Amino acid sequence: MTTKSLPAAMVHVGYALPRSGLPSVVSFRAWVAAALAGARRRAASELSIRLVDADEGRALNRDYRGRDYATNVLSFPVELPPGVRSPLIGDIVICAPVVAREAAEQDKRLRDHYAHLTVHGVLHLLGHDHENDADAERMEKLEVRILAGLGIADPYRKAERR
Numbered sequence: 148m149t150t151k152s153l154p155a156a157m158v159h160v161g162y163a164l165p166r167s168g169l170p171s172v173v174s175f176r177a178w179v180a181a182a183l184a185g186a187r188r189r190a191a192s193e194l195s196i197r198l199v200d201a202d203e204g205r206a207l208n209r210d211y212r213g214r215d216y217a218t219n220v221l222s223f224p225v226e227l228p229p230g231v232r233s234p235l236i237g238d239i240v241i242c243a244p245v246v247a248r249e250a251a252e253q254d255k256r257l258r259d260h261y262a263h264l265t266v267h268g269v270l271h272l273l274g275h276d277h278e279n280d281a282d283a284e285r286m287e288k289l290e291v292r293i294l295a296g297l298g299i300a301d302p303y304r305k306a307e308r309r
Contacts, residue, residue: 185293204242222271
């Protein structure tokens with residue numbers, strides 16, 4: 148995938164915890180651009196990504212999804228009034244401690260897991276979901292294809308020991 152083929156994206160990244168060991172803004176922007184291109188999003192898009200600790204991740208998951216635990220990624224698609232057009236597609240929240248724990252448990256590279264969850268979150272903002280088996284299979288195939296373009300192995304295949 149060349150840079151010229153990637154759709155324009157404005158990505159705002161906020162760190163609500165120390166940045167040490169977390170991916171850079173540049174990385175998040177590249178992963179978002181790959182997700183938008185892979186989903187064939189041709190229009191300019193704008194979104195924000197906020198990296199949070201377990202307390203904030205838990206509060207958001209509880210308040211918005213009714214689940215009282217910190218989860219890896221939450222997506223909040225923009226809800227615009229009828230007839231209003233905007234490049235804004237929504238917000239993504241990534242819970243850094245959960246991502247780190249999952250990467251270690253699943254024997255995945257931390258950076259690759261962040262890339263996967265960023266792509267996953269963007270696809271949710273664009274309307275993709277995994278509420279049923281058919282939708283889950285379509286979304287996973289799209290994620291795998293996008294990640295392969297970034298040089299990242301299939302995150303759904305059991306990792307071989309490094």
